[in-house]
Every structure is written in structure tokens, then in C-alpha cells.
Amino acid sequence: MTMRAIRYLLAVFCVLGVAVVPGGQQAALAQQLDAQTLGDGMELFRVRSNFYVLTGAGVNIGIQIGSDGVVLVDAGDAAHADRVIAELKKLTPRLIRYIINTNGDADHVGGNEKIAKAGKSLVPAGDGLATILAPTEVTLRLSLAGYPSGAWPTEAFIETLRRDMHLNDEAIEVLHQPNAHTDGDSLVFFRRSDVLMAGDIIDMRRFPVIDLEHDGSINGEIAALNRIIDIAIPSVPLVSREAGTVVVPSHGRLLQEIDVVEYRDMVTVVRDRIASLMKEGKSLAQVKASNPTRGYTKRYGSDTGSWTTDMFVEAVFKSLAAERSKRR
Amino acid sequence: MTPTRIRIIIGVVAGFVGVLGAGRPAFAQIASGSDIAGSWMPFAHEDFVDRIPGPEPLDWTGLPLSDEGRKVGLSYSVSRNSTIERQCALHPPQYLVLGPFGIRITAETDPFTGATVAWHVGAWEDRAPTTIWMDGRPHPSDNAPHTRGGFETGKWLGNTLTTHTTHIKAGIIRRNGVQVSDQVTLTTHYIRNGDLMTVLMFIDDPVNLTEPHAISKDFRLQQETTLDSTGPPCIITYEGTDSNSVAHYLPGKNPLTGELFKTYGIPREAALGGAETMYPEYRKKLKAAYVRPEKCPHNCGGLPGGPPGGFPGGPRGGGPPGAPPPPPR
Numbered sequence: 001m002t003m004r005a006i007r008y009l010l011a012v013f014c015v016l017g018v019a020v021v022p023g024g025q026q027a028a029l030a031q032q033l034d035a036q037t038l039g040d041g042m043e044l045f046r047v048r049s050n051f052y053v054l055t056g057a058g059v060n061i062g063i064q065i066g067s068d069g070v071v072l073v074d075a076g077d078a079a080h081a082d083r084v085i086a087e088l089k090k091l092t093p094r095l096i097r098y099i100i101n102t103n104g105d106a107d108h109v110g111g112n113e114k115i116a117k118a119g120k121s122l123v124p125a126g127d128g129l130a131t132i133l134a135p136t137e138v139t140l141r142l143s144l145a146g147y148p149s150g151a152w153p154t155e156a157f158i159e160t161l162r163r164d165m166h167l168n169d170e171a172i173e174v175l176h177q178p179n180a181h182t183d184g185d186s187l188v189f190f191r192r193s194d195v196l197m198a199g200d201i202i203d204m205r206r207f208p209v210i211d212l213e214h215d216g217s218i219n220g221e222i223a224a225l226n227r228i229i230d231i232a233i234p235s236v237p238l239v240s241r242e243a244g245t246v247v248v249p250s251h252g253r254l255l256q257e258i259d260v261v262e263y264r265d266m267v268t269v270v271r272d273r274i275a276s277l278m279k280e281g282k283s284l285a286q287v288k289a290s291n292p293t294r295g296y297t298k299r300y301g302s303d304t305g306s307w308t309t310d311m312f313v314e315a316v317f318k319s320l321a322a323e324r325s326k327r328r
Numbered sequence: 329m330t331p332t333r334i335r336i337i338i339g340v341v342a343g344f345v346g347v348l349g350a351g352r353p354a355f356a357q358i359a360s361g362s363d364i365a366g367s368w369m370p371f372a373h374e375d376f377v378d379r380i381p382g383p384e385p386l387d388w389t390g391l392p393l394s395d396e397g398r399k400v401g402l403s404y405s406v407s408r409n410s411t412i413e414r415q416c417a418l419h420p421p422q423y424l425v426l427g428p429f430g431i432r433i434t435a436e437t438d439p440f441t442g443a444t445v446a447w448h449v450g451a452w453e454d455r456a457p458t459t460i461w462m463d464g465r466p467h468p469s470d471n472a473p474h475t476r477g478g479f480e481t482g483k484w485l486g487n488t489l490t491t492h493t494t495h496i497k498a499g500i501i502r503r504n505g506v507q508v509s510d511q512v513t514l515t516t517h518y519i520r521n522g523d524l525m526t527v528l529m530f531i532d533d534p535v536n537l538t539e540p541h542a543i544s545k546d547f548r549l550q551q552e553t554t555l556d557s558t559g560p561p562c563i564i565t566y567e568g569t570d571s572n573s574v575a576h577y578l579p580g581k582n583p584l585t586g587e588l589f590k591t592y593g594i595p596r597e598a599a600l601g602g603a604e605t606m607y608p609e610y611r612k613k614l615k616a617a618y619v620r621p622e623k624c625p626h627n628c629g630g631l632p633g634g635p636p637g638g639f640p641g642g643p644r645g646g647g648p649p650g651a652p653p654p655p656p657r
């Protein structure tokens with residue numbers, strides 16, 4: 001090769017290089033790909049090579065994609081169902097195979113019927129639509145609440161507290177957490193992706209909702225938080241890396257184990273304070289007056305909206321009182 | 329802290345660094361401004377008690393704590409750190425100025441333009457590495473994870489690199505348990521003059537602080553030593569505290585609230601901090617309540633067993649334990 005040819009090739013390489021991959025811009029692009037803004041308050045995070053989290057559709061929706069198809073964790077609310085389907089189509093041509101509901105609240109199951117219709121079950125039985133998987137408590141709740149049968153779980157599990165699957169080259173554990181936020185909560189752990197969908201066990205916007213009407217309990221909530229901490233693994237022994245299990249709550253930002261530890265500590269401290277006051281014989285009004293959420297009210301509390309600080313304190317009090325009366 | 333006070337602090341610190349740097353021989357100077365790469369060691373005597381042995385429990389003097397921040401601190405028990413899940417949890421990026429260690433900074437340059445795309449502030453022991461992005465990228469959305477190093481972007485303003493850090497995890501603001509929330513943000517000024525650098529940080533937490541907390545730390549460039557840019561591995565082991573237990577004090581039950589008064593005669597209201605305790609005027613208010621102890625029991629200005637008046641190159645002060653304390657200013 002002549003010197004002239006070498007110089008020519010170098011020049012071409014440099015021009016292409018500058019145009020295509022200037023170092024910093026390449027890194028910036030990678031970061032943008034990791035989090036795409038979709039408009040209307042929705043965002044798509046690429047958490048792992050085959051795992052995404054869609055935010056802004058009522059709840060954070062987990063999306064695992066592979067040769068077996070698409071596995072969704074939660075369907076979001078009814079208002080966003082068409083949009084969720086459209087975003088999934090942009091993401092992959094694969095069929096939706098499973099929707100796993102982490103509980104029976106409307107913002108988790110509202111999209112069940114439409115999204116299941118857009119998919120196809122792996123099991124050649126029933127209606128052929130994508131399978132909706134949840135503990136039986138969710139089925140019962142949706143039927144009692146008057147949801148159309150197309151929104152109900154088609155694969156409800158009761159026999160154990162865990163349902164296992166192996167799809168898209170990874171093990172998936174659906175772990176029923178009884179009596180936490182409600183009686184029908186599940187954690188969904190994608191083992192190879194190392195992503196744990198935590199449902200409403202964690203709500204980074206506020207104190208956890210203890211839904212007493214649907215058999216939630218404060219001690220079940222703390223047990224569920226501890227289970228998440230037991231499953232999640234941080235970056236050890238090489239602590240200098242930003243790595244480890246990704247925990248995805250239904251509401252709020254993506255988390256690592258230590259974030260859950262902070263949240264668990266907060267919930268436990270408040271529970272212990274209320275339990276101590278109850279032991280002293282304090283009434284609910286006296287407990288509320290003593291401000292047991294002090295230190296955490298500004299971060300997690302609210303005086304307005306669907307879940308106020310007052311409601312949280314009352315739920316913890318009543319939950320502990322119910323347990324005490326059961327023990328007697 | 330008011331903007332005027334912040335400007336005054338930046339001006340004073342920049343001036344101080346300039347004065348120190350002006351005394352250096354010309355050949356030791358490095359072209360000013362835009363290069364902070366290197367291994368930087370801190371001055372061990374600066375804020376010695378806070379950074380080396382660690383502050384007394386519940387010494388929150390000079391911290392602009394909100395009532396919420398104070399309540400979180402009062403419920404804190406140090407046993408919490410012994411749980412399996414907390415042992416290897418690193419401190420957040422503000423530990424760069426709170427902790428005792430040095431830093432190694434390296435530059436990441438664009439291979440074609442040579443422009444600095446990012447500065448990498450290496451990890452050390454119990455602090456994660458941080459990247460200061462210089463390419464104008466936006467900060468991530470609210471739903472993005474908060475990382476151990478946070479998300480930091482920077483701009484040069486003259487000779488000072490000013491950065492903004494978001495997406496930080498909840499963590500300490502002083503090395504005795506009091507902490508800021510996950511809503512904390514940092515504004516940091518890396519002020520270099522020759523082989524000296526001051527890192528001046530404003531820690532702002534709308535939850536646990538009522539005003540930004542300003543803290544600075546000075547470093548000297550090492551000419552012959554290279555610091556590591558990663559900390560050692562962390563091995564989790566059972567330390568006697570069960571996993572899933574949350575050690576804490578119930579309201580009114582923290583046994584350490586009178587500690588600072590017993591040891592140094594500092595009244596509880598001052599020990600528990602608050603914005604007022606940051607400012608010099610507070611000394612006048614405190615004077616009436618301050619009871620000077622007869623003897624200084626520890627942290628009297630020198631290392632235990634060290635020479636009277638402190639250790640060579642270390643802090644001036646009251647000498648070994650038992651020595652009379654310095655008169656109040």
C-alpha cells in the first residue's frame with residue numbers, strides 16, 4: 001500500500017470516527033438508550049439486555065423479552081392499556097405470553113383484559129389469550145369487584161406460596177407475600193436478569209399502603225420488605241462497582257438493596273413506636289397526637305390524597321391491635 | 329444559608345487557596361484551571377476530630393438540621409451498621425469532604441478532539457467512585473436509580489470547576505449517624521491553585537436540612553505517589569446483629585443526648601444543631617448557657633499519647649487528655 005493510500009484511509013477513518021463515535025457522545029447516547037422518554041409522562045428504562053421497565057402507565061411495568069415471547073409484570077391501569085400495547089409493539093415483534101399481577105389493585109390489573117387479548121398463551125387451552133398469573137386472592141378480589149372475567153387471572157396459584165417458571169432462558173419466581181400491602185401481593189424475581197419486581201410492597205412516594213380492607217398488615221408488610229432484602233444482593237465484595245440486584249417498586253424510582261433497607265428501617269421504626277405506645281395503653285387518638293412518623297413525615301407523608309400520614313398511622317395501629325386480639 | 333454568605337465563603341476559600349498557592353515556586357505550578365487529574369492527599373489536621381477519630385455521638389453543632397432531620401438522628405443507633413445488609417453499604421458522594429481519605433482524579437478525553445468528556449473521582453475504602461460529566465448531558469429523570477456515586481455534571485467557571493450532583497442515596501452528613509435523605513443534592517466547587525485544591529461542597533436536602541450545609545476540604549497534589557482509584561473489597565460477616573433487625577431508639581429514649589454537655593459543657597440545644605448554630609452570632613447566645621468543664625477528657629487537640637499541644641504537623645490545641653481546655657473565644 002502506498003503512503004498516499006494509507007493517508008487516504010486514515011483520513012476516511014478519522015472523518016467517519018468523528019462523525020459516528022466521538023467518545024463522550026457515544027457514552028451520552030448509551031445513557032439515553034438506557035432511558036427513553038416516550039411522552040405523556042411515560043419512560044422506558046432498559047434495565048438489562050432483555051429486561052425493560054415502563055413507567056407512567058399507572059404502575060411501573062416489568063417487561064422481559066426473549067425467544068419464548070414477552071412476560072409482563074403488571075398491566076398498568078385501564079387508561080394506558082392501548083398505549084402499553086403500542087409501546088410493546090415498538091419494542092419487539094414477539095407475542096405477549098404472560099401478565100403477572102403483583103396485586104389486585106386497579107392500577108395493576110386495569111389493563112389485564114386488553115393486553116391479554118393482544119397476546120397469545122403458551123398453553124394451548126382456554127381462550128388462547130396471554131395468560132394472567134396471580135395468587136387466587138387476586139382472582140377472588142377481581143370477581144368480587146365486578147371486573148369482567150377477561151381481566152381475571154387465568155392461572156391462579158394456591159398450592160404453594162411460590163410459582164416457578166423458566167422462560168426466555170431464565171428462572172422466574174413468583175413469590176406470594178401474604179398479608180402485606182394486601183392479601184394478594186407477589187414479588188416476581190427474574191433470576192438471571194437479577195431484577196426483582198416488588199409491587200406495592202414499596203412505594204417510594206409515600207408510606208406503604210396497608211390495605212386492611214383487603215387483609216393487608218403491617219407485620220406482613222415488614223416481612224415482605226425483609227424478604228426483598230434477603231433476595232437482593234448488592235455489589236460485594238467489589239463495592240466500587242455500581243451493580244447488584246435491581247428492585248423495581250410499582251411506584252417511584254428503580255432501587256438497589258440499600259434503598260429497600262432504608263425504606264424497611266423507616267417502616268420498622270414507625271411500627272415499633274406505635275407498638276410501644278400501644279403497650280403503654282395509648283388510644284388511637286393519643287398515638288396520632290404523639291406524631292409517631294416524626295423524622296419521616298416530610299419525605300413520605302401527606303395531609304392530602306388517597307393515602308395520608310394519618311391513614312397510615314391508623315392502619316398500623318389497627319393492624320397491630322388485630323394481631324394482639326388474635327393472640328389472646 | 330443565604331446566597332450572599334455562599335458567595336462570601338467561595339470568595340474567602342478561593343482567596344485562601346490563592347494565598348497558599350502564591351508562595352509556591354513557579355516551577356511547582358501547573359498551568360492553572362482546567363486540569364484536576366492526579367492523586368490528592370488531604371491535610372490530616374483539618375477538621376481533625378470530625379475526619380480522623382470521628383465526632384462525638386450527637387454532636388450536631390453547626391449542622392442546619394430541620395426538625396425532621398434531628399428526629400431521624402435521635403432514633404439512630406450505631407448498632408444498625410452491624411447488620412449484614414449495611415456492612416458494605418458505602419457512604420454517599422458527600423463523604424469526599426466528610427471523610428478522611430484522599431482522592432485520585434483521572435480525565436476521560438474524547439479520542440478525536442482531546443476535550444475532557446468526564447473526570448473520574450476514584451473510590452476509596454468506603455466511598456464509591458463518581459464521574460463528573462463535562463459533556464453537557466442532562467441529569468436522569470426522577471425514576472432513574474439513585475447510585476452510590478450519584479450523578480454529577482460540571483462546568484468550568486474560571487479556575488473553578490463547579491458541579492451539581494443528583495440521584496444520591498440517603499446517607500450521612502456527619503460521621504455520627506445524623507443523615508440526609510435521598511432528596512439531597514450537592515453543589516461542589518473544585519478550586520485548584522498550583523498543587524493545592526480546595527473542594528467546597530454545599531449539601532442541600534429539603535427534607536432533613538433547613539439551609540445548605542457548606543463544608544470544605546483541602547488537598548495537596550502528590551508528586552511522587554499514586555493513590556488507588558478503587559477501594560478494597562468488602563467482606564460481609566456476622567457481627568452479632570441479626571439481619572432484618574433495626575436497632576433504633578424510641579422517642580425520648582436516646583441515652584446519648586446529654587453526652588456533649590457532660591463531656592464539654594455544650595448545652596443540648598446547641599449539640600442538636602439547627603441553622604442558627606452555624607453562624608458566629610450564635611456564640612453570644614450560647615455563652616450564658618456554656619459551662620466550661622474543669623478538664624478536657626478527650627479530643628483535646630492531639631492524638632492520644634502524642635506530644636502536648638498536638639502531634640507534629642497536626643492540630644494545635646489543648647494537648648493530651650486531662651489538660652485544661654482552651655479558653656472560650
